[in-house]
Each structure stands twice: as structure tokens, then as C-alpha cells.
Amino acid sequence: xxxxxxxxxxxxxxxxxxxxxxxxxxxxxxxxxxxxxxxxxxxxxxxxxxxxxxxxxxxxxxxxxxxxxxxxxxxxxxxxxxxxxxxxxxxxxxxxxxxxxxxxxxxxxxxxxxxxxxxxxxxxxxxxxxxxxxxxxxxxxxxxxxxxxxxxxxxxxxxxxxxxxxxxxxxxxxxxxxxxxxxxxxxxxxxxxxxxxxxxxxxxxxxxxxxxxxxxxxxxxxxxxxxxxxxxxxxxxxxxxxxxxxxxxxxxxxxxxxxxxxxxxxxxxxxxxxxxxxxxxxxxxxxxxxxxxxxxxxxxxxxxxxxxxxxxxxxxxxxxxxxxxxxxxxxxxxxxxxxxxxxxxxxxxxx
Amino acid sequence: xxxxxxxxxxxxxxxxxxxxxxxxxxxxxxxxxxxxxxxxxxxxxxxxxxxxxxxxxxxxxxxxxxxxxxxxxxxxxxxxxxxxxxxxxxxxxxxxxxxxxxxxxxxxxxxxxxxxxxxxxxxxxxxxxxxxxxxxxxxxxxxxxxxxxxxxxxxxxxxxxxxxxxxxxxxxxxxxxxxxxxxxxxxxxxxxxxxxxxxxxxxxxxxxxxxxxxxx
Numbered sequence: 001x002x003x004x005x006x007x008x009x010x011x012x013x014x015x016x017x018x019x020x021x022x023x024x025x026x027x028x029x030x031x032x033x034x035x036x037x038x039x040x041x042x043x044x045x046x047x048x049x050x051x052x053x054x055x056x057x058x059x060x061x062x063x064x065x066x067x068x069x070x071x072x073x074x075x076x077x078x079x080x081x082x083x084x085x086x087x088x089x090x091x092x093x094x095x096x097x098x099x100x101x102x103x104x105x106x107x108x109x110x111x112x113x114x115x116x117x118x119x120x121x122x123x124x125x126x127x128x129x130x131x132x133x134x135x136x137x138x139x140x141x142x143x144x145x146x147x148x149x150x151x152x153x154x155x156x157x158x159x160x161x162x163x164x165x166x167x168x169x170x171x172x173x174x175x176x177x178x179x180x181x182x183x184x185x186x187x188x189x190x191x192x193x194x195x196x197x198x199x200x201x202x203x204x205x206x207x208x209x210x211x212x213x214x215x216x217x218x219x220x221x222x223x224x225x226x227x228x229x230x231x232x233x234x235x236x237x238x239x240x241x242x243x244x245x246x247x248x249x250x251x252x253x254x255x256x257x258x259x260x261x262x263x264x265x266x267x268x269x270x271x272x273x274x275x276x277x278x279x280x281x282x283x284x285x286x287x288x289x290x291x292x293x294x295x296x297x298x299x300x301x302x303x304x305x306x307x308x309x310x311x312x313x314x315x316x317x318x319x320x321x322x323x324x325x326x327x328x329x330x331x332x333x334x335x336x337x338x339x340x341x342x343x344x345x346x347x348x349x350x351x
Numbered sequence: 352x353x354x355x356x357x358x359x360x361x362x363x364x365x366x367x368x369x370x371x372x373x374x375x376x377x378x379x380x381x382x383x384x385x386x387x388x389x390x391x392x393x394x395x396x397x398x399x400x401x402x403x404x405x406x407x408x409x410x411x412x413x414x415x416x417x418x419x420x421x422x423x424x425x426x427x428x429x430x431x432x433x434x435x436x437x438x439x440x441x442x443x444x445x446x447x448x449x450x451x452x453x454x455x456x457x458x459x460x461x462x463x464x465x466x467x468x469x470x471x472x473x474x475x476x477x478x479x480x481x482x483x484x485x486x487x488x489x490x491x492x493x494x495x496x497x498x499x500x501x502x503x504x505x506x507x508x509x510x511x512x513x514x515x516x517x518x519x520x521x522x523x524x525x526x527x528x529x530x531x532x533x534x535x536x537x538x539x540x541x542x543x544x545x546x547x548x549x550x551x552x553x554x555x556x557x558x559x560x561x562x563x564x565x566x567x
Contacts, residue, residue, distance in 0.1 A: 151427045158453025159376045161475040166382045169478045170389075178389045185385035192378030224424055227401065228431060250424045 029116050032061040033123045040127050047131040048072060051102070054124070055081040058104065061120050065105035073097045089121045095132050102128060144317065149204075156200050163193060215241040216249055218285060218349070222276055225253045229261035231291075232271060237278030240285050242349040244329035249349070252325050252333065255318035256345050260291045263343075280351065284331060287347040300337035368489055369413040371395045371446075373403040373435065375422050383417065386478060387485070399423050400435045407444050414445075414492040415485055418468075420452040420459055429454045433466055440467035443533050445495070447488035451476060525560045528553070537564045 035057045043049040051068050058066055058081075065082030074097065083105055093100040104121050167189070174182050219239045226233035242249065257274070264272035270293040277288040302308045306320040319333075326333040329350055336344040370387055374380040375398045387394045395410060397403035399422055407413060416439070420432025429452070436448055450463040453474035460471040469491065470484045527546070532553075535541040543550045557563070 155421050155427050155453055158474040159379050162451075162453070163376075163379045163382055165475040166379075166386055166478055170382075170386055175389045181385070181389055185381070185389070189378055189381045189385070192381055196376065196378050221424065224399075224401075228424060228434065254424060 025116055029061065029120050032057060033120060035060075036124060036127060040131065045131045045134040047098075047100070047128065047135060048077060050127070050131055052079060058120075058124065062107060062117055063104050063121075064107045066103070067105075068100065068102040071097075071099040089118065091125045091128070093129060093132055096136060098132055098135070100128065100132070156196075160193075160196065160200070163189075163196075167193075214246065215243050216246050218242045218249075218278065218287070221249060221253055222257075222287075225250070225257050226274060226276075228254075229257050231257060231261055231264070231274045233274040233276060235276045235278065237276075238280075240278055240280065240351065242285055242351060244325070244331075244349060248325035248329065252322040252347065255322040256289055256333075256347070259319060260289070260294065263294055264291065281348070283351055284348045285351045287349070288344060289347065290342050290344040292342060294342035296340055297335070297337045297343040300335060300343070303335050303337075303343075304333075368415070368485075369393045369395065369410065370485065371397060371403060371406055371410075371413050371416045373397045373400075373416060373422065373432075374419040374451075375399065375426060376419070383481075390482065392485075400431055400438070403435055404438055404442075407439065407446065414447065415488045416446050416448045417481070417485070418448055418450050418452075420450060420454050420463065429459045429462065433462055436463060436466040436468055443530055445492070447492050449481075449484050449488055451481065524556065525562075528556045528560065529562055532557075532562065 036054060039053060039057060040050050043053065048070060051070065055066050063082070064086065065080065065084045067078070067080035067084045069076070069078035084103070085105070087106045087108070089104045089106070091102055093102075102125070104117075104124065106117055167186070170182055170185075217239070218241060219235055222235055223233070260272060260274055272294065273292040275288075275290055275292055277286075279286045279288070297303065304320050304323050306317050323333040326347060326349065331347065331349040333348075334346050336346060368391075370392050372380055372383045372387070372394060374383060374396075377398070380396055380398065384394050384396050395406050395413065397406050403416070403418075407416070418432055418435060420429040421427060422431040422435070425431050432450070432452065432454075436450075439446060439448060447469040448463075448467065449470045449472060450459070450468045451472045451474060452459055452463075460473075463471055469488050472480055472484060528542075531542045531545050535545065539550050539553050543553050546553070
């Protein structure tokens with residue numbers, strides 16, 4: 001037995017050394033992964049920049065080479081570093097207007113190196129995929145904003161054009177005997193035109209008087225919006241005003257009540273019976289909105305998720321946007337959902 | 352040119368003509384109001400759906416409504432304007448609706464006409480075009496009143512052809528029964544006589560289409 005001791009010591013030491021080495025390698029790979037993540041953050045998740053600058057970290061991780069070819073919104077770019085032949089890991093990404101093929105070349109090494117390299121490669125590919133979706137999300141959001149601005153311009157500029165056209169025609173061709181009335185009419189209309197033009201300019205430059213803390217009659221807007229959706233509603237609580245831009249307030253109420261309206265249309269089992277309770281809490285107004293005849297919400301966790309909609313017609317951004325507006329004003333918008341009870345929205349807005 | 356159009360208008364129609372302008376833009380509403388008033392029309396104004404419907408209920412002499420589809424609280428969509436048209440047709444208020452809007456023309460025009468609008472003008476429209484449309488609306492309105500006095504009722508149906516004859520017949524039946532009941536103040540005897548059917552049939556149709564005195 002004693003003769004075996006040296007062998008046992010050698011075997012035990014070898015196991016310890018191997019385990020230590022594996023742990024060291026694993027830790028090194030984690031640090032290199034973190035380095036890649038930090039690089040990606042520093043580059044603001046920009047995919048082309050990341051592909052151009054990731055090679056030093058990958059080389060440090062033990063990769064032999066990198067090559068990529070990218071179709072970036074119609075423009076083809078490519079790059080390569082290190083040795084680009086031999087064993088490789090290849091991934092292809094094809095998302096809307098972006099296509100990317102990326103190859104990572106491996107050294108001829110032992111299985112443990114290959115195992116660690118493939119784990120790191122997975123992290124790298126994950127970062128690439130994330131950058132793709134971040135870019136597409138940003139593009140989509142910009143288009144949403146542009147679409148909103150276009151709709152605004154379409155409505156307001158066409159009104160302005162209509163007004164100018166009518167004014168010019170009236171001045172060019174006044175009704176005989178009505179000249180004094182025309183001048184009187186202009187006195188009334190021109191200040192309103194000035195106000196409208198200022199409003200447009202302020203909205204375009206994001207300096208709307210609306211952005212100032214103007215107060216709005218919450219009860220009236222709630223009633224008006226419920227009527228618009230033809231929702232039978234009861235408003236309890238004293239008349240109150242809230243301070244936030246009117247457009248944002250309208251958007252919040254429209255999205256909450258619109259949600260109840262769509263739910264009611266979907267089920268059509270019972271007529272909706274919307275109850276709205278207003279309660280003053282220090283400097284805030286708490287608004288609790290529920291449809292007593294409504295069905296329980298099946299996807300409570302999805303309510304405020306952007307681009308998720310259970311209705312085919314929606315873009316899935318309404319409630320998300322409503323929540324953003326409420327938080328921007330210093331308030332909040334939450335939903336309470338319990339099994340077998342109708343959904344309750346709780347909105348807090350500055351009074 | 353506008354004055355020429357003005358001259359062409361039937362003076363008796365125009366002097367008595369009552370118009371409602373529904374527009375949320377104060378400046379444009381005032382301009383339309385004054386321009387039409389200078390042409391001899393009696394003009395009412397509203398800046399949202401509810402006040403428009405209230406005015407129409409209180410002023411049954413109004414024959415023509417000039418309507419902007421983008422009304423508060425949803426100025427940048429056509430929803431609220433279309434709701435106005437829908438409510439006017441549902442409540443069978445005898446007016447001609449001229450849509451004057453800057454919203455996405457083709458789609459809005461189709462929807463507005465489907466809901467029962469008489470005409471569609473896209474902003475910016477010339478005053479001459481507005482006057483021509485108003486003139487036509489008055490003419491149609493007066494003709495329909497005259498036809499109604501002779502016992503002829505004009506119905507507007509918006510059923511899809513693909514739904515078949517049955518759907519068309521049912522929509523026509525419902526509209527006709529609703530209209531006659533409204534005209535007779537829900538007098539079942541008079542309605543039955545006017546439609547040439549038995550009183551039991553009136554009750555049958557009321558049950559079938561969910562018509563009750565309260566909701567009409």
C-alpha cells in the first residue's frame with residue numbers, strides 16, 4: 001500500500017492542477033466576455049463599429065481569425081482579421097434590411113480549448129444579435145415619431161392652408177355690400193390665425209405652452225373620452241385638475257379607455273360598466289379605472305410591453321406610451337390584475 | 352367666381368338655409384362661419400361631437416353640416432368625425448353632411464361616404480367648391496323633404512354586395528321601420544298604416560331589430 005502513495009499523490013496533484021487550470025481558463029474567458037460586453041457598450045451597441053473593433057478581444061480569447069460581411073441597409077461592407085482558413089464557426093443573421101455573415105476561425109487545439117472557445121463564440125454571436133435588434137428597434141421608434149409628426153403636420157398645415165385659401169378668396173372677391181363685415185371678420189380671424197401659427201411653431205420646436213405645467217380638468221376629459229368610446233361610465237370623486245401637457249393627458253386617457261372599449265367589443269357578452277374613482281393623495285390625484293363587467297386580463301405582464309398587442313389592429317405601443325407619459329409627469333400608471341376579477345388601472349398624476 | 356356661384360343659388364333656399372360648421376380649429380371655424388354668413392346663410396358652429404349633436408337636436412331647421420373629421424379629443428385621426436356621421440345617421444337627423452378634412456384623403460373619403468356623408472372635400476378646398484357642395488346639399492335636402500311629403504322615403508344602405516340580398520333587405524327593413532317610427536313619434540298604429548303592414552308586424556320588427564322608444 002505504501003508503495004502506492006507516491007502515485008496517489010501524483011494523481012491527486014494532477015487533478016488539482018488540471019482543475020486549477022480549468023478554473024483559471026474559465027475565469028479568463030469570463031473576463032474576456034466582459035471585455036467584449038464593455039466594448040459593445042462603449043460603442044453604443046453599433047454593429048459595424050463593434051465588428052471592426054472586436055478583433056483584439058477575440059484574439060486574446062484564442063481565436064485564430066475573424067471575417068464578416070454585412071449588408072447594412074443596402075450598403076455592403078466586410079472585414080477580416082487574423083488567419084481566415086481552417087476550422088471555423090459560422091453564423092448568418094438576416095433581419096429585415098440587415099444581413100450579416102460572420103465567421104470565427106479556431107486554432108487547432110485540444111478539446112478543452114475548443115469547448116471554451118465555442119462558449120465565448122456563443123457570447124459574441126449573442127452580442128451581435130442584440131446589436132441588430134437594438135438598431136432595428138431604434139429605427140422603428142424613429143419612424144413612429146416621424147409618422148406622428150407627419151400626421152400632426154398634415155392636420156395642422158392643411159387647416160392653415162385652408163384658412164389662407166379662404167382668406168385670400170374672400171379678400172379677392174368680397175361679397176358686394178359686405179366689405180365692412182369682411183374687415184370685421186378679419187379682425188376676429190387674424191388673432192386666431194396668429195395663435196394657431198404660434199401653437200404649430202411651438203409644437204414643432206417642442207416648446208409648446210402645453211409643456212408648461214398647465215392645469216386640465218380631469219373629470220371633463222375623462223367624460224369626453226369615455227363618451228368618445230361610447231363606454232357607459234360613472235365618475236366618483238370631486239372635480240379635480242391635473243398638471244401635465246394636455247396632449248399627453250389625452251393620450252393616457254385615450255389608451256386606457258380605448259383598451260376597455262376594445263375588450264368590451266371583443267367579448268360583447270355584457271355591456272361595459274366603467275367605474276372611475278378620483279381620490280386626492282397629497283400632491284397627486286389617484287385615478288382608479290375598471291370595467292365592472294370586464295373579463296379578467298389574460299396577459300397582465302404584457303399590458304405595458306411595447307409592440308405587443310392582442311388586437312390585430314393595434315401597434316402595441318399605446319399603453320406603453322401612456323405609462324411613459326405618466327412617469328414623465330412625475331406620476332405613475334400601473335395595472336392590478338387578479339384571477340377572476342376585472343382589470344384595474346391605477347393612474348397617479350400631479351395635481 | 353364665388354359671387355357668381357352665390358348668384359346661382361336659389362335665394363329662397365339660401366336665405367332660409369341653416370348650416371352647422373363643426374371644426375375644432377378656431378380660426379378656420381370663424382373664417383368658414385363668417386364667409387358663409389356673408390353669403391346669406393344662417394350658420395351655427397361647434398368644436399366637438401357632443402356640442403354638434405346638441406345643436407342638431409335643438410335646431411331641426413339645420414339642413415347641412417360641414418364637418419371636419421379630426422375632432423377633439425382625437426384631432427389627428429378620423430375616429431371622432433366618423434362617430435359624428437354615425438350618430439347623425441343612427442339618430443336619423445335629416446341633414447346632409449359635407450366632410451371637409453385634411454386627413455388621409457382617399458381612405459377618409461371612403462369611410463365617410465360609407466357612413467353616410469353626402470360629399471367629401473379635401474383641405475384646402477376653394478370657397479367656390481364649398482359653396483357648390485353646400486348648394487347641392489341644400490338642393491338634395493329640399494328634394495328629399497318634398498319627396499317625404501309625398502310619402503317617398505330615401506334610404507341609404509351600406510351593405511356589402513357579398514352579403515347577399517337578405518342582408519340588403521334586412522338593413523332596408525330596419526332603416527325604414529326606424530325612420531317611420533321616428534316620424535310618427537312611435538305611434539304604432541300610424542306607423543303600420545304608413546308602411547301598409549299589420550301592427551303585429553311592427554312589434555315583430557321592433558323586437559327583431561332591438562328598437563325601443565328609449566334608445567331611439
